[in-house]
Amino acid sequence: MFYRPRCAPLGLCASLLTFAACSLPSAMTLAAETATREYDIPSGPLSNVLSRFAAESGIYLVGMSEMAQGRSSQGLHGRFDLNAGLTMLLASTGLTAQVIGNNEYRLQVADVSALELAATNINGRLGSVTEGTGSYTTGAITLGKGEHSIKETPQSVTVITRKRMDDQNLNTIDQVMEQTPGVTVSGSPMGGKYFYSRGFKMDAPFQFDGVPLDIGGNYVQANSFSSDMAFYDHVEFLRGAAGMMQGAGTPAGAVNLVRKRGQATPSTTLTLSGGTWDNYRTQVDVGGPLNADGTLRGRAIVGEQSRHYFYDYGKREDQVAYGALDYDFNDDTTAGVGIAYEKLQATPCFGGLPSYSDGSDIKLKRSTCLGASWNHWDSERTTVFADVKHRLNDDWSTRLAGVYSHNLQDMKYVQGIGVGTVAPGATSSSIQSIAGLFDYDSVDYGFDGYLDGKFRAWGLEHELTLGANTSYSHSHDTWALAFMQQRSDVFNPTHFVEPSDSYIINNSYRGGWPYPSKTTVKQQGLYANLRVKLAQPLTVVLGARVSDWHYTNDSHAYGVAPADERRETGQVTPFAGILFDLTPNLTLYASYADVFQPQSYTDASGKVLDPKTGKNYELGIKGEWFDGGLNGSMSLFRTYQEHAAVAVNDASICASCSIDTGKVRAQGVEMELNGSPLERLQVSAGYTYTTTETLSPVRSVNVAVSDGTTYNTLIPRHSLRLWSDYQLAGDLSRWTLGGGVTAQSDISRLSSTIKTEQAGYALWSARLQYRIDDHWSVALNGNNLFDKTYYATIGDRTGGNYYGDPRNYMVTLKGNF
Secondary structure: OOOOOOOOOHHHHHOHHHHHHOOOOOOOOOOOOOOOEEEEEOOEEHHHHHHHHHHHHOOEEEOHHHHOOOOEEOOEEEEEOHHHHHHHHOOOOOEEEEEEEOOEEEEEEOOHHHHHHHHOOOOOOOOOOOOOOOOOOOOOEOOOOOOEOOOOOOOOEEEEOHHHHHHHOOOEHHHHHHOOOOEEEEEOOOOOEEEEEOOEEOOOOEEEOOEEOOOOOOOHHHHOOOOEOOOEEEEEEEEOOOHHHHOOOOOOEEEEEEEOOOOOOOEEEEEEEEEOOOEEEEEEEEEEEOOOOOOEEEEEEEEEEEEEOOOOOOEEEEEEEEEEEEEEOOOOEEEEEEEEEEEEEEEOOOOOEOOEOOOOOOOOOOOOOOOOOOOEEEEEEEEEEEEEEEEOOOOEEEEEEEEEEEEEEEEEEEEEEEEOOEOOOOOOOOEEEEEEEEEEEEEEEEEEEEEEEEEEEOOEEEEEEEEEEEEEEEEEEEEEEEEEEEEEOOOOOOOOOOOOHHHHHHOEEEEOOOOOEEEEEEEEEEEEEEEEEEEOOEEEEEEEEEEEEEEEEEOOOOOOOOOEEEEEEEEEEEEEEEEEEOOOOEEEEEEEEEEEEOOOOEOOOOOEOOOEEEEEEEEEEEEEEOOOOEEEEEEEEEEEEEOOEEEOOOOOOOOOOEEEOOEEEEEEEEEEEEEEEEOOEEEEEEEEEEEEEEEEOOOEOOEOOOOOOOOOOOOOOEEEEEEEEEEOOHHHOOEEEEEEEEEEOOEEEEEOOEEEEEOOEEEEEEEEEEEOOOOEEEEEEEEOOOOOOOEEEOOEOOEOEEEOOOOEEEEEEEEEO
């Protein structure tokens, strides 16, 4: 967090709608004629942090033992000169450093005028690492290859930083996505989660350290595997079409998970948490140099979480272990490797809850689960990371990265819903229940390599990126569904006796047991991106990717031919953007992006449907203040999707086929503010307005979709994500207050002619932290403080409705050494 004048940004904080008109002075000037150097000092007690800084920079600090007592620092990451580094380290401590001799400084209490002076004497900025910065924003993102600031990126980008994840206990990717502006998370009856952005579902959107993988595809359990966030530094989320970086995908966006690396200075963090529904978590994070000169750095993380849920039978256990090494061969070449192991054992509420047959709410207790105690969802994932970076000279560098992932999943369950509905006003029911058995094995790997650099022409500096990547995904999925002999009463949940595996297999009405569905997806592409500076304030960004995509499926499962193959070659996904700097703080931008996604669905004649395509148009303004310490944006977007397949549920047309839904449009407004607008305050705020509309549907016999209808009613028209964290001053500086709200307008689902609905709601959360001493702090988090009863996911009259979490609390004890 930076010290800064108090007056200028007050109007900016008052409203997201007016922030673009508030141009703050960017007066970060060079304070000392000393060379800058790279620092990687983690947060911790101020005395420890300053000692490391003094050792690395070669300075001497007078009065450190006395003045640093009882204070902590957010650490230092990035390139700074001496004065800038000291200013950053002393931010929010109430201290300042005065030069008293050659490389000698004295610590003293700062007054208000000293604080304001310090605000003008920083020439360092946040980098691409968020750990230890104490910030809700970042100075650079890597999603688009290389490093660029958010303001230099002509698309909507959100970064969930390490501090934000720690403050809100965001321990899984599901929880991170739920807090990301513009993202809707919807539960699946099969136990996983679907993610939506800009009106469209995200299919396999993930990149790992910039390497795109097709993990899971449409298989919801694998696609939304609740990856533990313990070993990730931050998450970068790009909204809109990302074909140039991602290859095949939807126009919803892309997500890049950036992992933690080996540390340059010794550090140990212990985290102990306990909360509602026997929710307990333990995590140890250790890192530091492994040789005398610090060229070999390591990191080790282990964590375990065990919890129950508010609904019957629900429980979950997570284990995670991670190790990483980074080695500097010389000043220009660094290689890194990492390996993560994650294990999940859970009993979700498969199938959710039904509504009445007219779509109205049965209003069952939130604790109701129509499953069984023997239900289980077990999963193991091993992920291996590797990369090497080489700096050719001051302007050009290369990077080659690879990721390997192996996922095993085993599920067996009964869901007390499936066939049959509950009449309005009924007090008992008899519904056919369904049992499922799944055995899933998937291997995914990918590589990405690029050359990135700057060159001068026409008196200005430009940038060029050339790269290629490839990904491979192969899965074996063996499964079976069978009707149970017992029926279900949703008002008096049935105690289901566990059937044998052989019963489910022998009585399967759908599935292919023991024959696995073998699916392989291969993708490779070449990409290029050119940033041309036409004038000092004007930059044009042009890029394109050429992709080949190959899909094979060998399956005996229901509705799939024994052998199936699809291939797309030479698919071009272009990108174009323009940025115009209005002031040093504000930039106007406009962009166009393209994406495609092949489909394996066929029409009534057996012809494969055309690939699904997407286009994204965006116009907006971005702001950056305090050298990247505060970022804001406001954008208008319009996104199109064409040729998406929809199943035909009409036996007179075909037994199992799909039609082209034509053209769909999503459009709206997005506003965000992330970072520190005031001393000791961190804010993350995002508002999104989204509408979706079917424009030109393709009509088939007995199948028609009306023009002008809402395409995706699961997407709220209005959504708000707000969270803030404030450290008190003076005698109360040990206390930190946090709070926020997640709010959205109504959503619904239409099944045949029956609609189920969830009215708009707001969920309030808060946090209180106390710093015990230089090493320990304790925090209390409360969620859904007003205990709002709502459905987080809307299903239909047969099931798929899931209540959101009731009021809950978590206490976290953290130690830094």
